[in-house]
Amino acid sequence: MIGSGQPSKNILQHLNRRLSEEPSRISEAKQKGLKVIGYFCPYIPEELIIAAGMLPIRLAFGGNIEPATSGEDFLKPYNCPFARSCLGYQLIGNNDYHHLLDAVCMAQTCESIKLVQEYWENHFSIPVFTLGLPHTHDAFRSRPQALEYFKLELELLRKRLGHFAGRPIKNRDIRRSISLCNQIREKLRLLFEYPQKHSTPIEWYDSFRITQAGFLINRRDFLTELRIIERELAGKETVVDGDRQIRLMVIGSIIGIGDYKILDLVKEAGGNIVADGMCTGSLTSRKNVTIFGIMGNPIDALAERYLYNVPCPCMTDLDKRLNRTAQIVHAYNVDGVIYYSLRFCDTWRSEYQLMKDYLHKEIHIPSLLIESDYSPADIGTIRTKIEAFLEMIGGLTE
Amino acid sequence: MDTLTAGVDIGSTTAKALILNKHGQMWTAIIPSGPKPPLAGKQVFQLTLEKGQHLLADIKFIIATGYGRVSADFANKTVTEIACHGCGAYFISPTTRTIIDIGGQDAKAISLNEQGKVIDFIINDKCASGTGRFLESAAQLVLNVPLEELGGLSAKATDKATISSTCTVFAQTEMISLLASGVSTENLVAGLHSSIASRVASMVKRIGIRPSVMMTGGVAKNAGVVAALKQELNVDITVPSTLDPQFVGALGAALFAQDMIEKGSGS
Numbered sequence: 001m002i003g004s005g006q007p008s009k010n011i012l013q014h015l016n017r018r019l020s021e022e023p024s025r026i027s028e029a030k031q032k033g034l035k036v037i038g039y040f041c042p043y044i045p046e047e048l049i050i051a052a053g054m055l056p057i058r059l060a061f062g063g064n065i066e067p068a069t070s071g072e073d074f075l076k077p078y079n080c081p082f083a084r085s086c087l088g089y090q091l092i093g094n095n096d097y098h099h100l101l102d103a104v105c106m107a108q109t110c111e112s113i114k115l116v117q118e119y120w121e122n123h124f125s126i127p128v129f130t131l132g133l134p135h136t137h138d139a140f141r142s143r144p145q146a147l148e149y150f151k152l153e154l155e156l157l158r159k160r161l162g163h164f165a166g167r168p169i170k171n172r173d174i175r176r177s178i179s180l181c182n183q184i185r186e187k188l189r190l191l192f193e194y195p196q197k198h199s200t201p202i203e204w205y206d207s208f209r210i211t212q213a214g215f216l217i218n219r220r221d222f223l224t225e226l227r228i229i230e231r232e233l234a235g236k237e238t239v240v241d242g243d244r245q246i247r248l249m250v251i252g253s254i255i256g257i258g259d260y261k262i263l264d265l266v267k268e269a270g271g272n273i274v275a276d277g278m279c280t281g282s283l284t285s286r287k288n289v290t291i292f293g294i295m296g297n298p299i300d301a302l303a304e305r306y307l308y309n310v311p312c313p314c315m316t317d318l319d320k321r322l323n324r325t326a327q328i329v330h331a332y333n334v335d336g337v338i339y340y341s342l343r344f345c346d347t348w349r350s351e352y353q354l355m356k357d358y359l360h361k362e363i364h365i366p367s368l369l370i371e372s373d374y375s376p377a378d379i380g381t382i383r384t385k386i387e388a389f390l391e392m393i394g395g396l397t398e
Numbered sequence: 399m400d401t402l403t404a405g406v407d408i409g410s411t412t413a414k415a416l417i418l419n420k421h422g423q424m425w426t427a428i429i430p431s432g433p434k435p436p437l438a439g440k441q442v443f444q445l446t447l448e449k450g451q452h453l454l455a456d457i458k459f460i461i462a463t464g465y466g467r468v469s470a471d472f473a474n475k476t477v478t479e480i481a482c483h484g485c486g487a488y489f490i491s492p493t494t495r496t497i498i499d500i501g502g503q504d505a506k507a508i509s510l511n512e513q514g515k516v517i518d519f520i521i522n523d524k525c526a527s528g529t530g531r532f533l534e535s536a537a538q539l540v541l542n543v544p545l546e547e548l549g550g551l552s553a554k555a556t557d558k559a560t561i562s563s564t565c566t567v568f569a570q571t572e573m574i575s576l577l578a579s580g581v582s583t584e585n586l587v588a589g590l591h592s593s594i595a596s597r598v599a600s601m602v603k604r605i606g607i608r609p610s611v612m613m614t615g616g617v618a619k620n621a622g623v624v625a626a627l628k629q630e631l632n633v634d635i636t637v638p639s640t641l642d643p644q645f646v647g648a649l650g651a652a653l654f655a656q657d658m659i660e661k662g663s664g665s
Contacts, residue, residue: 353604366517366518371523378523380465381504381523384465384478384479384480385521387478388479388480388481388516388519391477391478391480391481391516392480392515392516392517392518395515
């Protein structure tokens with residue numbers, strides 16, 4: 001499933017095999033009492049779920065028209081296709097992971113995701129643990145109380161997850177899961193750092209797919225997979241991307257597991273994505289959780305990391321998104337930014353003009369808006385847009 | 399021996415081909431794209447060859463553009479219609495900085511710098527509203543007049559009807575009820591043009607309007623839409639006079655083909 005549409009590479013072989021076995025492995029573990037907790041947005045600390053002895057699965061599946069359409073039974077056709085799919089998969093059962101869920105955690109992010117939550121709880125009768133989010137968390141004046149609120153919300157989530165697991169979540173267990181997740185993040189960060197250079201043993205596309213495999217696989221085993229990949233890369237010859245290839249960054253709405261339409265079109269057109277600002281990409285591994293001192297409270301540490309790590313536009317911190325995009329553009333020597341908005345994604349689409357103006361006027365980098373959904377109908381238009389964008393940046397070369 | 403190049407622009411509605419020699423002499427042909435765009439591309443290219451009495455072997459480089467470009471296997475290279483319209487318009491008038499291209503099924507706005515290089519562009523991809531198809535369906539299905547006569551009709555309008563629907567299909571319904579309530583055909587057509595103009599104008603404003611502005615594509619031949627756009631954008635808009643505006647993309651492709659030969663990548 002990871003890497004669809006692309007020839008499977010050596011480095012991903014072991015991981016892909018492991019991934020294909022995953023649903024049946026989880027089913028077996030469930031018979032022995034394992035509980036599976038799904039979540040959508042990366043404001044949910046996986047550490048709490050792991051500390052409770054349960055398996056976190058990030059439900060970030062996309063790219064499939066069928067669940068997006070059947071989700072219209074609940075949401076409107078003009079709700080975002082990702083949110084519609086979240087319900088659609090559960091409704092039509094064509095997903096290997098959705099039926100394994102015992103409960104879901106829902107961070108209160110955008111309006112569409114909030115709507116999804118109501119249906120999980122009331123229609124599918126699956127327990128939902130909500131996590132409140134202070135949306136004005138970054139404004140100078142509201143920062144202290146926003147963080148306090150988020151800590152209280154995390155404490156509450158910890159209690160509810162502990163109760164659901166049948167054992168209270170101890171600080172010691174959270175510390176242990178923080179250490180595991182930090183190790184995973186460190187390894188993933190290294191993978192995303194490689195494409196900063198023109199010669200890299202791994203392309204961004206692969207790092208992106210590896211990250212997404214980590215949404216599904218038992219995290220301890222995922223760490224083992226990352227170690228295997230690390231060894232493979234150490235002995236691998238370096239892929240040199242031609243100097244003439246145009247280096248791109250992709251930011252915007254969620255690009256879920258299986259939603260590779262845009263990425264594949266960019267590749268086909270000869271563009272090279274080297275960096276991202278995606279909540280399903282490099283952002284998930286961006287920062288470690290740091291506990292201060294032996295006596296430090298792990299919940300405080302989680303709050304500090306998770307509230308500020310993914311600057312989704314559903315939160316009020318535009319400046320941070322602009323600055324961070326500029327930083328990545330410089331660090332990765334990016335020639336152009338692809339701004340992806342899922343159709344009807346109010347969260348990202350509404351912000352495009354501000355981002356475009358900033359990129360154009362402040363750092364002189366062109367950007368291209370691509371609005372799309374999971375239907376193949378617009379492939380022709382999108383191909384033209386991407387090719388024209390690459391022609392614009394690079395001029396016409398044979 | 400004269401070096402000839404060709405540009406073949408296979409659009410959603412029509413396929414255009416243009417053969418160009420070093421002195422700027424051109425031969426053109428246009429046919430409907432029909433259900434088989436790859437075939438239309440070949441046919442229109444063949445027609446152009448015949449018109450100029452050229453042989454295929456005389457054409458040193460062929461560039462295909464437009465939606466059907468990917469299937470044009472007879473071409474040496476493909477270039478997007480964005481770059482081609484930019485190049486063609488700049489060749490016709492080097493003062494061009496903004497191009498509005500309204501084709502059969504989409505509308506584009508392109509921004510050029512002083513050297514004629516594309517610096518920004520926008521393509522509407524919502525639906526066929528505000529495009530040639532919108533006018534075509536109104537002319538054929540509602541008004542029963544030839545497409546070419548719309549421009550002349552709106553010039554005779556005494557007032558303009560308000561068409562509020564943005565959907566091509568709903569707009570038809572709205573037009574029928576306007577006609578039933580006694581609105582004249584002329585006033586209705588004027589309303590139709592201003593409705594297209596306002597939709598395209600809001601798109602063009604997003605990339606910024608820098609004079610001079612040129613309009614290309616089939617809809618540029620409709621004086622009513624051009625006038626409505628001028629009014630909407632409050633700027634003068636030129637339409638190519640030496641070349642049918644539908645061929646600007648094909649011209650750009652043929653010019654790029656000349657570049658390719660000069661750069662030495664020609665066959």
